[in-house]
Structures are given as C-alpha cells and as structure tokens.
Amino acid sequence: MMEPTTATVPAPNLPPRALPPAPGYLTSALRVMDLSIGEMLWSRRTVFMMLIVGAPVIISLILRGLVSLGAPVLTGPNNMRMTGPAIFGMMIWFFYLRFIVPILGVFYGTSLIADEVEEKTITYLFTRPIPRGAVLIGKYLAYLVSTIFVVLPSVMLIYLLLVPMQGSLGGSFLDLVKDLVLLALGLSVYGAVFAFIGAKFKRPLLIGLVFIFGWEQVALVIPGYLKYATVAFYVQALVPHAMPNDGAMSLLQNIFRETPSLFTALLGLAVIWAVFLALATRVVERREYVLEQ
Amino acid sequence: MTKKTRYFMAGSAAVLGVGLCTGLVAFYAGGFEAVSAAPVANELRYVPANSTVIAYADVRSIMDSELRTQLKAAIPMHEQGQEEFRAQTGIDIERDIDYIVAAGSTGIANAPLAGGLVVARGRFNDTQLETLAREHGGQVEDYKGKRLIHSPANEGGHQMTLAFLEAGLVAIGTKETVQGAIDAQLTSHSITSNAEIMGIVSEVASNNNAWAVGRFDAIAAQANLSPEIASRMPPVKWFSAAGHVNGGVSGTLRAEATDDESAELLRRQVSGVLALGEMVAKSDPTAGALIKSLQMSGTGKTVAVSFAIPAEVLALMTKMAAAHQEEIK
Numbered sequence: 001m002m003e004p005t006t007a008t009v010p011a012p013n014l015p016p017r018a019l020p021p022a023p024g025y026l027t028s029a030l031r032v033m034d035l036s037i038g039e040m041l042w043s044r045r046t047v048f049m050m051l052i053v054g055a056p057v058i059i060s061l062i063l064r065g066l067v068s069l070g071a072p073v074l075t076g077p078n079n080m081r082m083t084g085p086a087i088f089g090m091m092i093w094f095f096y097l098r099f100i101v102p103i104l105g106v107f108y109g110t111s112l113i114a115d116e117v118e119e120k121t122i123t124y125l126f127t128r129p130i131p132r133g134a135v136l137i138g139k140y141l142a143y144l145v146s147t148i149f150v151v152l153p154s155v156m157l158i159y160l161l162l163v164p165m166q167g168s169l170g171g172s173f174l175d176l177v178k179d180l181v182l183l184a185l186g187l188s189v190y191g192a193v194f195a196f197i198g199a200k201f202k203r204p205l206l207i208g209l210v211f212i213f214g215w216e217q218v219a220l221v222i223p224g225y226l227k228y229a230t231v232a233f234y235v236q237a238l239v240p241h242a243m244p245n246d247g248a249m250s251l252l253q254n255i256f257r258e259t260p261s262l263f264t265a266l267l268g269l270a271v272i273w274a275v276f277l278a279l280a281t282r283v284v285e286r287r288e289y290v291l292e293q
Numbered sequence: 294m295t296k297k298t299r300y301f302m303a304g305s306a307a308v309l310g311v312g313l314c315t316g317l318v319a320f321y322a323g324g325f326e327a328v329s330a331a332p333v334a335n336e337l338r339y340v341p342a343n344s345t346v347i348a349y350a351d352v353r354s355i356m357d358s359e360l361r362t363q364l365k366a367a368i369p370m371h372e373q374g375q376e377e378f379r380a381q382t383g384i385d386i387e388r389d390i391d392y393i394v395a396a397g398s399t400g401i402a403n404a405p406l407a408g409g410l411v412v413a414r415g416r417f418n419d420t421q422l423e424t425l426a427r428e429h430g431g432q433v434e435d436y437k438g439k440r441l442i443h444s445p446a447n448e449g450g451h452q453m454t455l456a457f458l459e460a461g462l463v464a465i466g467t468k469e470t471v472q473g474a475i476d477a478q479l480t481s482h483s484i485t486s487n488a489e490i491m492g493i494v495s496e497v498a499s500n501n502n503a504w505a506v507g508r509f510d511a512i513a514a515q516a517n518l519s520p521e522i523a524s525r526m527p528p529v530k531w532f533s534a535a536g537h538v539n540g541g542v543s544g545t546l547r548a549e550a551t552d553d554e555s556a557e558l559l560r561r562q563v564s565g566v567l568a569l570g571e572m573v574a575k576s577d578p579t580a581g582a583l584i585k586s587l588q589m590s591g592t593g594k595t596v597a598v599s600f601a602i603p604a605e606v607l608a609l610m611t612k613m614a615a616a617h618q619e620e621i622k
Contacts, residue, residue: 038298068460070416149305156312168335170319171485177316 025137028130032138033145040146045107049147052103053154056095060161063087067165084165085172089240091158092179096151097235101186102216104147106208109194112139113284114204120291133281140195140277147187152180175240186235189273193231196280199287234260234268336412337494339458340396340484341477346507347484347494348395352415354502356387359540359604363611383418383425384463390415396484410466410474412458419457426455439475443468490531493549497535501544504535509548527555527562540604547597559596563589567598 023031040046066073113136116122125135155176163172190212197211198204219226220233227233237260260268340347355361375386384390390413397409423433423442430445436456444453454471456464458478464471477483484490490506497504509529528551536544550556567587574580583602591597 034294038295041298041301070460145302149302153305153308153312156309160312160315164335168319168338168485169316170321173316173320177313 022129025131025134028128028134029138029141032125032130032135033141036139036142037145040108040142045111046146046150048107049104049150052100053150056091057154057157057161060091060158064161064165084162084167085175086167087165088159088162088167088172089175091162092155092183093239096155096179096183097186097232097239100151101183101235102190102212102232104151105187105190105194106205106212108143108147109140109191110198110204110208112136112143112195113199113289117289117291122289123291126289132285136195136199136281136284137277140191140280143191143195144188147191148184151183151187155179155183178238178240182235182238185238185269186231189231189235189269189276192273192276192280196276196283199280199283228268231269231272234265234272237265238262335459336394336414336462337485337491338483339412339464339474339478340394340410341398341473342482342484342487344396344398344484345511346395346397346505347490348505349392349498349503350395351392351502352386352390352413353392355538358538360538360542360607363604363608383422384413384415389417410464410470412462412464412474414462416461417457417463422455436472437475437479441468441471493531493533497533497545497547501535501537503538504533506531506533527559528552529555529559541602541607543599543601545597545599547591547595550594550596553593556591556594556596560589560591563596563598 022028063073113122116125126132159172159176160169163169163176193211194204194208197207201207216230216232219230220236337347379385392414394412395409396412419440423440425431426442426444427433432443432445434441434443440457442455444455446452452468454466454468456471456475458464458475464474466474493506494504497506509532529548530551531549533547534544535547536542548559550559567584567589570584570587571581574584583600583606586600586602586606588599589597590599
C-alpha cells in the first residue's frame with residue numbers, strides 16, 4: 001500500500017519579518033545597568049572597595065570589643081571622654097567623606113568607559129541599537145547601585161557597633177539618616193565628575209587622584225571663591241558632625257571654613273551632578289574611540 | 294543579573310533595613326530630641342519623665358581640676374562623707390566614678406523619684422560590691438532583669454538601694470526610685486521624651502562640666518514660702534545652672550519666665566541686686582572682682598546671669614579661707 005504523499009505547498013510571498021523597535025533611552029540604560037552591576041561587583045576592583053570599606057567596620061569591632069572588656073579606650077588625653085556618637089561622627093569624616101567616597105568615585109567613575117576602551121569591548125556596546133549616551137548612563141547607574149550597596153551597609157554596621165557606647169541609637173538616628181543621604185549624594189556627584197573625566201581624558205585615574213588629593217585639599221584652605229569649584233565644599237556643608245581637628249590641613253580648613261546654606265549646598269551638588277553627567281554623555285556620544293591594536 | 298549578585302544585594306539591603314528599623318524604633322522609643330552630642334543621653338533614659346530636677350556633674354574632670362587641687366592644698370577637707378559612702382557601697386567617688394546624673398521629683402507627691410536618684414557611670418566591680426553589701430547585711434534582689442542590692446535600714450528606717458543597670462552604670466537611691474528608673478527605661482517613659490526639658494539640657498550640656506535643670510514652679514511650691522514672698526516672685530517656669538570648673542569657675546544661671554512681662558520684671562530685680570552688690574563691694578577688692586564678673590543677659594522670656602571667677606580670685610579666696618581656719622585653730 002502506498003502512503004499518501006503530501007504535496008508541499010509553496011509559501012506565499014510574505015514580507016520579511018520586521019525588526020523589533022530599538023529600546024528607548026531609559027530601557028537601554030537599565031539594560032546596560034543590569035549587565036554591568038554583576039561585572040562591577042565581582043571585579044578585582046571590588047576587592048579593593050571591600051578592603052577600604054571593611055577597615056572602619058573592623059576598627060569599630062575592635063573598639064567595641066575593647067570597651068566590652070573594660071579597656072579605657074574612651075578616655076582620651078587630659079581626661080577628655082569620648083562617646084560612641086562622637087567616634088561615629090569622626091569615622092564619617094575621616095574614612096568616608098575624606099577618603100572612601102572620593103576614592104570610590106575616582107576608581108569606578110573613571111573606569112566606566114575607560115575599561116571598555118582598554119579591553120576593546122566598547123565596539124560591542126556601540127554596535128547595539130541603543131543610544132551611546134544610554135551606555136554611559138547605564139554604567140553610571142550600575143556604579144551607583146554597586147557602591148551604595150557596599151558603602152551604606154558598612155556605615156550602618158558602624159552605627160550599630162559604636163553609637164551604643166555611651167550614646168543612644170535613637171538620639172543619633174537623625175544624624176545617621178543625614179549621613180546615609182549625604183554619602184549617597186557624594187557618591188553620585190563624584191561619580192558624575194569622574195565619569196566625565198574618564199570619558200574625556202586619556203589618563204583619567206591620575207587626573208582624578210590629583211583632583212581629590214590635590215585640587216580639592218588646596219582649594220578648601222585658600223580664602224576666596226576657589227572652594228566653590230570643589231565637590232567637597234558642598235558635601236562637607238551637609239555633615240551633621242563637627243569637623244575634627246586632626247592636623248594642620250584640618251586646622252586651616254577650620255579657619256577658612258565657610259559653610260554654605262543647606263539650599264546652596266544642595267543646589268551646588270545638583271548643578272555639578274547635572275552638568276558633568278550631561279557633559280560625559282555628550283562626550284561619549286560624539287567621541288570616536290580609537291582602539292589600540 | 295546573576296543569582297550571586299541578587300543575593301549580595303538582598304544581603305546589603307537587609308543590613309540597611311535592619312539598621313534603619315532599629316534606629317527608627319530607638320528614635321521613637323527614646324524621644325524626638327536628638328541628644329547625640331550629650332554624653333549623658335544613655336543615662337537620661339533611666340530618669341522618669343515626670344522628674345522636676347535633673348543635674349549632671351563630670352566628676353572625673355572636676356576631681357582632676359586645678360581648682361580642686363588648689364582647694365585641697367589650701368583647705369584640708371573632711372572626707373568622712375566619702376568614707377561613709379565607700380563603706381556602704383564600696384564605691385570610691387574619687388577614683389571609680391566618671392560622671393553622675395542626679396534627678397528628683399520635688400513637689401510631686403507619690404512621684405517615682407520623690408527620694409532622689411543618682412545614676413553613675415564609671416568602673417565598678419559588680420562582684421566585689423555585691424560581696425561587700427552582703428557582708429554589711431545587705432540583701433540582693435532581681436528586679437526586671439537587673440540586680441538590686443538593698444543596704445540594711447538605718448536608725449531612721451531609711452534604706453539605700455544600688456542597682457547594676459548596665460556594664461559600668463549603676464543607680465543609687467531608695468528602692469522605689471531605683472525601681473522607677475528601671476521602669477522608665479523599660480517602658481521608654483523617660484525624660485528624653487520631654488522635648489521642653491531636653492531642649493534646655495542640650496543647651497546647657499555643651500561646654501559645661503556641671504549643670505542642673507529644673508521646674509522652678511514645682512520647687513517653689515515645695516519650699517513653703519510665705520504667701521507674701523510667693524506673691525511677689527515673678528512666675529518662673531524653668532531654671533538652669535551650668536558651670537565649667539577648671540582653674541577658675543565660669544557659669545550661667547538662667548531662668549525662663551512664663552511670659553515676657555514677668556521676664557522683664559525679673560530682669561529689673563536682678564539689675565537692682567547687681568547694682569546693690571557693686572555698691573556694697575566697693576571696699577572689698579575680692580568681692581568687687583566677683584560682682585564685676587556677673588553679667589546679666591536675656592531676651593523675651595529668658596533671664597540669664599553669667600559669671601566667671603578667674604583662678605587668681607579663687608586663689609585669693611582659698612588663701613583667705615585657709616587663714617580663717619588657722620585663726621579658728
């Protein structure tokens with residue numbers, strides 16, 4: 001018995017399948033962010049971040065342990081007594097505002113585009129049907145999420161460890177909230193500044209380090225308007241703790257310290273953030289990155 | 294986003310969330326006034342909300358001050374009271390205590406602090422203190438998780454109670470006042486929830502190593518003043534006294550009247566007293582220097598008198614006191 005044969009019906013002349021529309025600016029940025037968070041969090045750079053963010057937590061743990069064992073670590077010279085909230089405030093100044101926030105901004109901000117150029121992978125991103133600017137914004141958002149999710153929990157741990165030593169968690173709660181907001185603001189503004197430097201210049205890390213440890217430090221102690229051209233000036237105005245006198249530089253800063261109002265500080269930070277992020281996006285959209293062979 | 298990244302972010306968010314919730318609960322339970330700068334914030338949680346007087350003294354800095362060294366050298370002090378306290382409680386005021394917070398509820402009948410309470414921060418050997426108390430016939434009791442030691446009643450039937458509140462923190466008072474302090478902390482019904490008094494405390498606590506804040510009307514009511522005097526006194530609601538002791542002594546006495554008019558009347562009265570003092574002190578250089586250091590200030594409902602007694606004037610006064618003692622001998 002013969003099997004009935006089926007005749008092949010020729011396909012009708014269909015128009016070619018239309019390409020899905022390219023994602024919008026925000027969707028593209030969010031997709032780049034999703035892709036980049038993992039890369040940023042599990043990179044070698046994060047080991048460095050964990051080390052510098054972990055140091056204050058370890059110091060707090062040691063301090064708390066010593067105090068629990070009855071060591072007189074809270075009594076300073078001339079019988080000056082320290083309290084947990086005061087030490088917490090000093091840690092925010094010394095470790096976070098003067099070091100961790102700017103240094104993370106430099107290391108991560110300058111590498112947003114520079115790393116892709118160095119690894120010659122920027123072509124893969126730029127050949128996607130997404131705006132070039134969205135690549136930078138996505139990476140910037142990934143930087144913010146990564147750093148905020150590492151830095152803020154460490155501040156929280158320090159607060160829980162130190163503040164109960166002759167202090168009250170409730171009494172320092174408002175200061176903690178201000179600190180968290182302030183650090184998030186600092187990370188976002190420094191990130192925007194260094195994202196621009198990373199996108200525009202050839203040796204962004206060097207320029208970034210000179211900016212935070214050279215320019216900002218000098219500008220803050222010179223009387224006049226130079227300090228308005230720093231990020232630290234506006235960030236430091238928002239700190240709820242007293243500035244510690246820990247050296248000649250701090251002494252000079254205290255002498256010439258000019259504290260802008262809350263509105264001026266917030267406006268200054270907002271302007272720096274918007275201008276530098278816009279400039280960074282513009283540079284990425286217009287610049288032809290030549291990959292070295 | 295990989296699973297590993299998600300777990301990391303969830304862990305970070307959990308730490309942040311737990312910390313913020315803890316802080317928020319502590320914030321609402323401990324009152325709205327941010328007293329993070331005051332070293333006594335923790336101790337004030339043991340002071341019941343209806344206390345009418347709170348005082349603080351940085352015992353360590355006062356004991357180590359130049360003024361005390363001078364006084365000790367010039368005038369031999371009778372340390373019988375200290376010795377008696379040490380024998381009863383095992384606490385050496387000079388060495389063991391860093392600072393104290395005292396509170397009372399003068400004028401309020403049946404208040405938990407009617408007998409006064411002292412909360413002391415320092416270095417205390419709990420075991421040694423308990424053994425000493427037992428040796429002297431003291432009784433040990435647990436109250437809501439805190440160890441209380443009751444001294445035997447004296448001839449007048451009065452008993453002293455010492456409680457170990459936290460590591461390095463003890464409360465001393467009558468049984469009722471100490472229990473009231475523990476209840477205040479446990480129920481979060483402490484003085485820290487009184488925004489008005491905490492506002493004054495945060496003002497006086499900075500730069501002073503001894504201060505006191507109190508409800509003047511409650512104390513005046515307890516003082517049994519004659520109706521004639523009481524009717525002439527301007528209505529003052531709060532008073533505070535704060536001082537810094539080192540080589541010299543500087544301080545401020547402040548009163549807050551119920552209205553601007555009463556404050557103006559009080560200012561006039563204080564000015565009059567100061568003028569009279571200046572006139573009287575013309576012949577006495579020591580008293581003259583003392584009177585000249587008094588300065589009145591204040592606007593609105595506030596009247597303040599500040600003073601600063603330099604180390605030199607104090608040295609002169611201690612010399613005079615020492616000479617007077619020699620004469621008596």
